[in-house]
Amino acid sequence: DVVNEYLLGYAPRAxxxxxxxxxxxxxxxxELIMAGLARKLKNGDIVDYFRDRVMFPILDMRGIPIGFGGRISGRGEPKYLNTAETFIFNKGRVLYGLNLAVPEIRxxxxVIVVEGYTDVMRAKQYDIGNIAATLGTAFTEDHGKLxxxxxxxxxIAFDADTAGSAAAIRGMEILVQCGCTVKxxxxxxxxxxxxxLKNKGRDSFLDLVKRKSLTLVEYVLHNAxxxxxxxxxxxxxxxxxxxxxxLVKTDNMVERGAYIKLIAEKLNLSEEAITQEMLKYAKGLQKTGIIRGKKVKNNYTDDGAEIPKLSKFSGPQHNLVWMSVLNPKIVDLIDEDPGIDFLSEPYLREVLSLIKKMKDLGEEITPSAIMDMADLEESKQFLSHLYFKEYLPPCDNLENVGLxxxxLKRRALLDKVKAKQEELEKAQNQGDRKLLRNYMEEINRLHGFIRKEI
Incomplete structure (x- = not known):
């Protein structure tokens, strides 16, 4: 029974x-507020966070509850409500139902990824178990790794209105970056x-998912x-x-050739013209020093030499600075909020400061030009590694960069919450009630900031 398998419940109206x-x-x-189960009203009263809602427990991969989703049982807004971010629950790191889906996924x-819990449960009723949901949030790198x-x-099996959004394309690119084959x-x-599923049934649904789904290039072409x-x-x-x-991000040459032929036939253009435009675009990327392929030419043999994985200079903050090298306008966004000093590493702060200085002076901004001005050795190493970066998030849309x-700000706040939580546990072991209360207030304050960032 699906209701029992997914542990559905009800939050009373009281x-x-x-x-x-x-x-x-x-x-x-x-403790209840910290766990996302209660909230404090302006008059100081503590009330249940979820009321008059069908409850969907959100479990981690061990099957342990870490949060809840609630659907309003009658009229009201919001229709769906998730547990607020806590030190154990982060929507960007969990997929609803994945813990139950693993055997069938393997x-x-x-895996079929949908938007909400009801989609997961409906699929399960039709004996489709390799399915999980994103809880209405955009794909993250953590989702991809998971x-x-x-x-x-x-x-990806999102609603028709959501599927056409820029967020869906961005999500597909993130999953591709994580090594996934995405349709x-x-x-x-x-x-x-x-x-x-209700209107067409299981066979039609699986036919749509398995045989009629589109790749990233096909999907972008369809929307365009x-x-x-x-x-x-x-x-x-x-x-x-x-x-x-x-198209440029497609590494397989046979696949790329097939796409060029498809686009040419669809638009009644020559394959040569599309290839030339693609090469022109790729050359524009190379001017910035970015090489997106997985191999670089070896001058001493005819073989391609594998680029080593450079784990030291990876992560969201590094990506943001790399994006700023390609699009210096991003520096202004960072400088405005949260500020260049927000970055944790001195060499990242130096690189951003140099980009800002060069931008203000109207100088050409390239990795090599920044490298010439850098004082820190790690700044130079970081910039040299930019030449071997296989993937960078899209940086031409400042609205997306703002997101x-x-x-990043939300992640930084979550890290602070985690640190405070460790201190809270120490205070709890020491029996220091005053210190315990201080840490709990600080954690609640940080969660307030996190909710503003969502």
Whole structure:
């Protein structure tokens, strides 16, 4: 029974039902707030966080509850509500239902990723178990790493309205960066996986997911053809320009050739013209010093030499600085909020400061030019490694970069929460109630900042 398997429950309409019950079990109000089960009103009252909602426990890979999702049982907003970020629950690091889906994911060697818990449960009712949900949030690198443990094959089955968004494309690129082979299922307008299963059944759903889903390039081409006038020269040029960035990221030459042929036939253009535009775009990337391929030419043999993995200079902060080298306008966003000093490493702060200085002086900004001005040896090493970077997040859309910065701020706050939580545990072991209360207040304050960043 799906209800029992996913441990569904109900949060009563009464405002303090859970708080009263847990208080009798010895839990304090601060502990309930920290766990995301209660909230404090302006008048100081502590009330249940979830009320009059069907409850969906969110479990980690060990099957241990770390949060909850609640769907309103009648009318009201928001329709869906998740536990606020806590030191153990982060939407960007968990996928709903994945702990139950692993056996079938391994057996089928692919996973279907949907948006919400009801989509997961509906699929399970139709005997489709290799499915998990993102809890309504965008894909993150942590999601990609989590899925990669069990399969490299991912089919995104989002609602028709969400599937066309820039966030879906960005999510696909993140999953590709994590080593996943990604496709997207295209549902009819106005339908989601839940509706489609009820209306068309299991076989039609699996046919859509397994045989009719689109790759990243096909998907971008499909959206671009809807967005621009395919009958006009200008429209076809716009379509090509929109598809090329995804085309360049395709490493397999046979696959790339097939895509070029597909685009040429779709737009009634020559394959040579599309290839030339792609090479022009790639050459523009090379001017910045970026080489996106997996191999570099060896001057002494005809073979390609593998680029070593450079784990030291990896992570979100490093990506943000690399993006700033390619698009110096990003420095202004960082400088405004949260500030260059927000970055944890001195060499990252130096590189950003130099980019800002060169930008203000109107000088050309390249990795080698920044390297010439850098004082710290690690800054020079960092910039030299930029030449071997296989992938960088898209940096031409400042709105998307703003979301990236926002995510970095949230991560930094979560790290502070984790550190305070460790100090809290020490105070608890020492029996220091005053210090314990101080740490709990500080953790609650940090969670308040985190909620503002979501």
């Amino acid at each position: 405002g303090k039902y859970l708080c009263t019950y847990l208080a009798k079990k010895g839990f304090t109000s601060d 057996r089928e060697d692919y 899925l990669r443990r069990y399969t490299k094959n991912v089919v 997207i299922a295209m549902f009819p307008e106005g339908e989601d996986p839940d509706d489609y 053809c809807k967005k621009y006038d395919i009958s006009s020269i200008t429209g076809r040029v716009d379509i090509v320009n929109e598809v090329i960035p995804s 990236y910065i926002k995510d």
